[in-house]
Amino acid sequence: MRKITKYFIDNSFIVNLLSVMMLLIGAISLVHMKRDLISGWSAKRITVSTSLSGAGPAQMEKFVTYPIEQAIKNLPGIDKIRSNSRTASTSITVEVKDEYDDILELEQKIKDAVNNIRSTLPSDLDEINIQQTKMTESWFSNYSLLNFNEEDQNHQRWFYKFKERLKNIQGVARIQDDVREYGIHIRFNLESLARYEIDINTVYSIVQESFRLFPIGNISKGSKDYLVEFETNEVTVEDIGNIILRSTTSKKTLLLRDIATIEKKLPKKTYKEYTNSSPSLSFTIFKDMDTDTISLKENIEKFIEEERANLPQGVEMLLTGDGPAFIERQINALKSNSIFGVILVILTLMSFLGFKTSLMTSFGLPLSYMFTFFILENMGLKIDLISIVGMLLVLGIIVDDAIIISEQYTQNLEKGMKPKEAALEAVLKTWMPITGAVLTTVVAFLPLLMSGDGLSDIMMAIPVVVISALGVSLLESFFILPNHLAHFVKVAPKHHESNFFHKLKDIYMKTLKQVLRFRYLALVSLVSLFGFSIFFAQKNIPMNFNLNISSEKIRVVTVLKHSESLEDSEKQLAPLWKELSEIDKDKFDYINMAIGYVWESGKSKNGPQYGSFTVRFSQLDDNIEANKKYVEDLIKERIKKYTADPKDSIFERIEVGRRYDGHDDDQSNIVNINLSSSAPFDINEVSSKIKKKLSSYDQITSIDLDNSDFIDTWTFKPNKAEILSHGLSIRAVANQVRTFVAKTKVYENNSGPQTLKVYAYSEEGDNQTIETLKNKHIILSNGLKIKTKDLGTWEVIRRQKSIGHENLKRIVRLKVALKKDVADKEKLIHNFENDIKSIESEYSYLTITTKDADEQAQKNKSSMFKNVLFAVGLIVFILAIILRSIVTPFIICSAIPFGLIGIIWAFYFQGLKLDIMAFIGVIAMAGVVVNDSLLLVDTVNSSRGKKKYIDLETLLTDCAKRLRPILLTSITTLGGVFPMAYGIGGDSGFTKPLAMSMGWGLLFATGLTLLILPAYLLIFDDIKKLFSRKKDKQLGDTEIEDENLDQEWPEFEHQTSIPKNKKANTTELFQ
Template sequence: MKKLVSYFVGNSFLVNLLSIMMVLFGIISLAHMKRDLISNWSSKRIQVTATLTGASASQVERFLTYPIERAIKGSAGIDKIWSNSQQGYMRINVDVKDEFEEINDLETRIKDSIETIRGDLPSETKDIVVRHIKQTDSWFNYYAILNFDQNSDLHQNWLLKIEEELERINGISRVDTYGYTKDLYIKLKVDNMARYRIAPSDIYNKIKETFRIYPLGSIRKGSDSYSIEIENLKYDIESLNNLLIRSNNSSHTLRLKDLATLEYRLPKINRTNYTNGKPGISFNIFKDVEADSITLKEMLEDKLAKINKEAPEEINIISVEDGPAFIERQINALQSNALMGIILVLITLCLFLGFKTAIMTSIGMPLAYFFTFTVLETMGISIDLISVVGMLLVIGILVDDAIIISEQYMQNLEKGASSKDAAVGAVLSTWKPICGTVATTLIAFTPILVGKDSMSNILMAIPVVVFSALLLSLFESFFILPNHLKHFVTKANAHHESSYFQRFKRGYLRLLDGALRWRYIVLAGFVVAMIGSIIFASKNINFNFNLSISSETVEFIGALKKSEGLDDSYKQLAPLEEVMNKIDKNKYNNYQFTIGQNYTNGKKQEGPQYFSYRVSFSQLDNNVEANKKDVQDYLKDQLKELEKTGKFERLEVKIAKGGNDESRENLVEVTIQSLSPFNVEEVTEYTKKAIEDLQIEGIKSVDLDDSLFKDAWVFTPKKNEIQSRGLSLGQVSSQLVQFINKNEVYEYTSGNRKIRFLTYAADGDDLTFEELGNLPVVLANGEVIKSSEIGTWKKQKKQSVIRHSNLMRKVVVDLPFDKEIVKKEVLIKKVDLLTKELSKKYPDLMFNAQDADEQSRKNKNSMIKKFAFALLGIFFVLAIVLRSIMQPLLICSAIPFGVIGVIWAFYFQGLDISLMAIIGIIGMAGVVVNDSLLLVVTINEKRRDWFSFHRPEILEGAGSRLRAIILTSITTLGGVFPMAYAIGGDSGFTKGLAMSMGWGLLFATVLTLIVLPCMLLIQRDFMVFFKRKILRKGIVEEIIEEVDEVVIVTNKLEEESVIH
């Protein structure tokens, strides 16, 4: 090591060349790196879907879902199977184990298993699809088109045109429009069809045949080639009206217009949208995974500006949710906070080490960042939210190694060493503890790097950044920094420790001396504080392990008690529109108002009585968080007044994340599972009443699963009557369905336009139960009979959706709660006590209370495991460095002590401890362990043995390392606190990380300087006690035995002498 360091200290050309090359490589890599919202990651889920047209949910479950689940359950690598069975359709999701890598092989085996039982499935089963859920594109931006008239052909044609133009932009993969388009509705004339003995299937087949392609091939005449084809009917209403259905030799023809009425129109509107009070529609833009978000945004904005200029009068496209702005905000926060951090680091270093030393020490920061860009670009990692989190995490850590070496270098100069000897000596005397400190930080993030679960895949960029930045910082500190110090800092700063620091140091040593005298009381006090803080946090602070990454909006959702339709709902909601108009328009970007749909507890609710307001904010506004809180508080105040009107069944104001409408955050669920069908209605009603009787404060409502039994109109066929009239059940079904649903018989495609051909006899939404028996059925001879003649109609309770979890039927009772009143973990414990009583009443059922957010549950378990592995790894490294078991335990105890600061900081600021906060605690652990290790190594050097080890040695060691510990802590705090408190721009998503790392480090540093020395002296007390009371006893007994033997021998000699 000495030869290597001496070589670099004496070779300035190589050192400077390496520095320049690292910067150049970094600049080139940065110029070619993709900027994105989040890194691409592969889902470990396989999905199986199939249709069984006309079958009820229970029939689909029995004849389709169960057989397929049983067929695939034995495949290796499956973690969980869960499914939904509903009217005519089923979906099975197969979650793959985290450690299982052969997903394509598993997909093939599932396909083979299904193919094996294909003959046992109903013959009507269609469209069995098995696919691995992969990320082929990602959401980019959400736009609204104001004043768009969906009934206008001009507007519809313009929309098709701009969709094509937008999809031609390089980087945009698709455009999803949320509006209604016109289709061709073919209303059958039942009487005419009966007269001419035409079945619905005759019309279906004729339409399909008309548009079918009949290729004939091509011929060649010399050098010319001729294609030969049969001309198809081109789509237009007139041609279709004249479509020939039947003709005879007498020139009698039957055309489609004789049997049906054709109308090109919109479907029945069941949802209306308004943006900033103006009607319109919206669309999402998705980009391919390779496109750069920021560059693509600039191209898209230019294109939309041109489109708006050429758009029909009054139409205007505006951005509602800006995806790239989210990453822009984080990059801006990184730039401003990094600059702020560098300034604070320089000022601190100048105050303690002098200007030249401060400059040399800080050089490692840009070198580490540029080298990190090269590593990221090589590994295919983009500049996204996760990699930015890693860069923010290491802002204050990068110069820690350099500070320790620079501080030791200054001490060597003060002792009279030459600049070269001081530089080499600084590295040689500190390289072991520095390597240990870096190793502990790297070990802390290793579980995330090597993890196989989805959370590790998403967060992988963080440890990659930490590893590359810290290892380069370590290299720079050992081989580049000493050379710079030798050439630019040749004399010791005689006054580098200011009088202020000297007074601070004397005060610290007096405080430490008093703490050492009362060490047992000090330690006991902090232990009690730690235990009390953890208990307090478990009851009063919310933990959020959801890794949802998107911009936040304020949502005002609800349901009216009564509504006659969309227009009636709009009139009733006029007071809400007035409420929205009173919000200061400078506080938000825009708001969207939807009638006919909302998402409640992560489940889609449809009907004219449901509505939602969504207020969006600009992510580039420095006051976005404050504005969001102001709008939320205002709407909550207005909610209380609106509830008094009595119009609303439900009203709720909440923070929602874009693209996460199905999120089940702030929900506790009670799951009820069984291997066989059970009385769902009875069990769920009893469970609901039992929960309500508990009267747990904070529960907003007890919501039953939407898959409960609902009213159904069931036709029971008289099979003998059907057969006697020359019909089959399939023929009866194909006729009755025309009065209930619209049947898609063909989809005509022309360019980007798709027109569905839908047939029907009557609008099923207007049908009443009493009219069912009068529905006509046409016999083969043209006679028309009533459906009541061949069957009976009755009302029954039917389950609309049947859910399975690992082949067990599953029903869920949702408990939305106010996290300001009751903590999720506390609520789960209270409800879990009830589930045990429910299990006694229904012994065949399994009851369980849990967090409704499944991904959050997985992340929580994963993070607990990673944190445990990190602690064990840190302990292992420390044990190797210190060659001790006890002292690594003392050092690791600083981590839970640091959590005390995190707990109280988050509590007083009203923040949830999020997943990013946990990452910050891991980062804090690395820094705290670094300082503690440095202090312990220094104090150990003062100890010759335990008997001569007293307070003076500890005071001397702590005092000698006070400046280095204070410097590393201040520089780290200077890097994270500007981010935590938006000094350099609000960091939003990463605020929790900065807050936990900053306050945890601040508190843990105090503990390192005060409590750790006390624990070392307590260790000395026990070691001395052990040696004096235990080991000493053994030594004394041996001496006594030896003395006794000597006495015996002497007595014998004296006796022999007397005899002689």
């Protein structure tokens, strides 16, 4: 260490060249790095999906879902298999164990297993898609088209061309829109079918055959080539109508238009939207993960501005969701807060170290950051919210090692050493504790980097930034800083401690004396406070482990008691829409009303009774948080009259709350009671018993079997003998009945920008009842007709709309909604389990489990607690290696619970939730707070020398010596995070809890470290003395006199330097 440090001190050219190169390559990397919300990620999840037109949920389960589940259930690496069988489709999700890394191999094994059973699955099953869940694109922005008329061909043509031009912008991955597409609809005339004695299956086959491609080939003759091909029909109403179904030798033909009406029209509208009081339709832009978000925003804004001139008359285009603006707002706020942090750090250094020394010390900031950019770019990471959080997190920590070396360098100059010698000795004396201090912070973040779960994938940039920046800072402090100090700070700056600092030191020493005198009372009090704080936090501080990194909106969800149609719902909602539209428009960006659907609890609920109102806010509004509160409070006040009398209210339910974009399925206050069984059971009976058991809990707002999961099924039970006797097949009957219920897609043309689909049907399904279906006619091959009720029986059966599986068992969920202020959700879940356990024993094959509905949040919670525990364990391990002691690392780590006390009460009094970012702040705090304790213990150990016990006067002197550097390192760290915590440079959004936990934890821990840690050292000495006395008694020796208890408490005199007769020793502690 001596040789390499001396080499860099003596070679300024090498040092300066290295510094310039690090800054240069960092700057180049920074220019080329892309900006985004978060980096791309891939989940440990594989999905299997397919569809089968016309199949019901039970049929999909029996013939598709269950066989696939059986085929893959024993593959290695699978944690859970979940599936959802719905009408005409099924989706199977395979969750992979965290420790299983070869996802691609498992994906291939699933494909092989499915291919092996493909011949046993229905022959007309669509392609089976198997793929790993990856983030290949991300939401970018939303636009609304006001007064857009889907039935106007000019509007349609403009929109198709507009989409094509928009897709051509580099970086645009996909455009999703709500504009209905025209299709060609073939409506059969049953009388004509009977008259011409032609069945529907034959018609389907002929229509599909008409559009089929028949490749022939090509012929080469000499220098010429000739292509031979069969011409196919064009997809137009006229061409489809002219399809020949039958032809005789006398040239008489039966055309499709002879038995059906063919027209081009829009599908039925199932929902309505209004934006700022105008009817609207929306489209969403998704970007690929490799494009710079801010650059893409500029390109799209320029394109949209040019397109406004081409809008059809009366149509307006309104930006209703600005993803880049949210990113810009967050990044700008973080930048502003970081600037304030840098200013505070530099001012703090100047006030303690002087101008030149502080300038040399702060040089590590740009050097560390720039080289970190180089590392990030080469690891494929971006400048996003996560990486910037890491940079802010280390802002005040980076200079800690430089501060310690600068302080030691100054003391060496005061002793009369020459600059180069002073710089060399400063490094040699402090490199071991500095390395230990840096390592404790580095290992604190290793679990977050190496845990391998989904959360670590998203958060990877934070530990990478922290480890990289601290590593570069450590090297800069050992090899670059000493050279700069030796050449630019040749005279020790004069210490002019202010009267304030003198008074502070006096207060500290008086307080410390009292704490040491009553050290056991202090120990008991602090342990009691810690235990009470943990207990209090569990009861009163809510936790949220969802990672919400997106803009926030206010949403009103409405469910009407009765509604016959969209028009009926619109009429009922008109008074509320009018009131919401009258809110001061300066307070928000726009307001939207949607009728006919709502996205809740992870799924879409459709029907005219469902509606929602969404209020969005401009991300460029400096008063965005105040305006959100104003609008939310106003809406809550205005809807009171609609819920005052539930009996007279038109609403079955109306709720107001905040939601994040992409998180409308928030389930943070939902508990799922899962009923799984391999045999049938009465769902309503079991749910009634569960509701009765849980009726006494006042924290519960509702317990529901979601009615949207069940549907009245009109089930036809065919009489096979009767069907066969008429020359029919069950398939033929089913296909004819289907024409009364749904439209069958017989062809899809994708040859142009517009996808044109061809549908066939006999009647609109919306007009049917079970009685009309009983009397519908089936056409026989001879042209005669017979009613469906003569070929079988119709029954109404209540069945699941979708059938869920978990690990191959059917599962039904009861959703228990809790009040928003419930803090101890886990205890409630445990109580629920105990209360309903007896119900399970009443049913042979029934299993009842109670789980948090927000499973991802639970996984994140488990991951964060595991990371915190591993971080503390690694910190203790590193300290044990450095100190060569088992007990002392635990004494040093007592600073961590000190910090937790401060975090708990800071969050409680400020009304904050403990979330993922708060726990990352806890990890950072744990890695940092032990540094001051380590340095204090190292100083005490050095002063003690080879003495068996600590001398009280020396302990007080050492604490006084360490007060200044401990305060300096703590203040610089606090200066780096508190601007972000309190949004001095702009609201820091989702990063605020991180800054809060780190800041308040460090602040509280620093105070208690200075007071309680010395008491712990004396208590440890007391314990050693106690055991020593017992040992001496056993040996018959005289008792050892208690030096500390009998000595007089010394008067403290201010000291600003380490006594010359004391030599540091970092490897000998309390042996």
